Amino acid sequence: xxxxxxxxxxxxxxxxxxxxxxxxxxxxxxxxxxxLMAAGLSAAEVLTxxxxxxxxxxxxxxxxxxxxxxxxxxxxxKIFLLSIFRAGTSASLLVAYSNIASxxxxxxxxxxxxxxxxxxMLFTKERKSPVVMTAIAISIIGACLLAGGDSVSIEGGxxxxxxxxxxxxxxxxxxxxxLMKTTGADKIEPTALTCLVMGLxxxxxxxxxxxxxxxxxxxxxxxxxxxxxxxxxATTISNFTLVKAIGQIGPTLTSVFGxxxxxxxxxxxAVFFSEKLTLRSVTGIILIxxxxxxxxxxxxxxx
Numbered sequence: 001x002x003x004x005x006x007x008x009x010x011x012x013x014x015x016x017x018x019x020x021x022x023x024x025x026x027x028x029x030x031x032x033x034x035x036l037m038a039a040g041l042s043a044a045e046v047l048t049x050x051x052x053x054x055x056x057x058x059x060x061x062x063x064x065x066x067x068x069x070x071x072x073x074x075x076x077x078k079i080f081l082l083s084i085f086r087a088g089t090s091a092s093l094l095v096a097y098s099n100i101a102s103x104x105x106x107x108x109x110x111x112x113x114x115x116x117x118x119x120x121m122l123f124t125k126e127r128k129s130p131v132v133m134t135a136i137a138i139s140i141i142g143a144c145l146l147a148g149g150d151s152v153s154i155e156g157g158x159x160x161x162x163x164x165x166x167x168x169x170x171x172x173x174x175x176x177x178x179l180m181k182t183t184g185a186d187k188i189e190p191t192a193l194t195c196l197v198m199g200l201x202x203x204x205x206x207x208x209x210x211x212x213x214x215x216x217x218x219x220x221x222x223x224x225x226x227x228x229x230x231x232x233x234a235t236t237i238s239n240f241t242l243v244k245a246i247g248q249i250g251p252t253l254t255s256v257f258g259x260x261x262x263x264x265x266x267x268x269x270a271v272f273f274s275e276k277l278t279l280r281s282v283t284g285i286i287l288i289x290x291x292x293x294x295x296x297x298x299x300x301x302x303x
Contacts, residue, residue: 015248019257022241025233027264030102031272032230033094039223042213043094044205051202053231058195067191078185079193083200085179088172090201092165099162101275103266104152107285108166110262113292114139115174124182131298135291142287151281190243256296259289
């Protein structure tokens with residue numbers, strides 16, 4: 001029989017593995033998204049297929065595991081609000097991917113913990129911290145280095161638009177995280193919460209598609225591999241392993257391993273889309289990743 005210490009070590013190792021899986025699989029999202037848009041699908045179609053397949057997969061999981069998906073009217077109101085911010089995150093990121101290098105957009109998006117810290121200081125009674133304020137300044141320097149380099153621009157894209165929408169994704173996702181905490185939505189059963197947020201997102205994008213490009217049935221098997229990769233690997237598996245990792249090693253260490261998400265996106269962009277990497281952009285990436293890690297660890301000490 002294993003000792004309690006051995007069980008604890010095993011759980012920690014399992015948590016680290018889940019955290020690595022979560023961040024690295026989510027890092028594939030830009031690759032699958034850009035590939036689908038390059039094949040002719042609109043942003044609304046890509047997101048409808050992404051959240052639709054992810055919702056179906058999670059609902060099937062809930063059915064097999066007998067997890068409840070029902071919520072109260074008050075809880076649904078909170079979920080509806082959260083789904084707007086989550087959908088805004090996905091939509092703004094796809095606009096960013098269409099205009100700047102996907103790796104650069106992912107790195108900018110990864111600044112959301114800094115935005116969360118700012119939001120918590122502005123909208124709650126959380127006191128201002130010199131560490132966080134210094135980290136914010138460093139992250140801005142990193143973002144400027146990244147945005148000012150040749151590695152950000154792509155052929156046919158509008159760099160300014162791409163950067164603006166990458167920043168919008170930061171505030172949308174940080175708003176999602178802050179609302180999750182301040183509205184008490186984090187007390188809702190996780191499977192039901194995630195399934196409904198994704199399901200509402202799929203509905204929003206399906207409606208958007210009707211008023212823009214229209215919704216087309218994908219018949220190409222290769223495109224379905226990209227859709228399943230985006231919906232199952234980069235969304236369902238990523239979210240599932242994220243929840244498990246938080247339960248095993250806590251949110252702080254899980255967030256630190258989240259640095260693999262933009263790094264995966266940068267590597268995928270360089271390998272498959274020939275996105276440039278310069279010394280200036282690499283320096284900016286490092287500054288942003290270090291800053292986010294500092295903020296996350298500081299928040300842990302504050303808690």
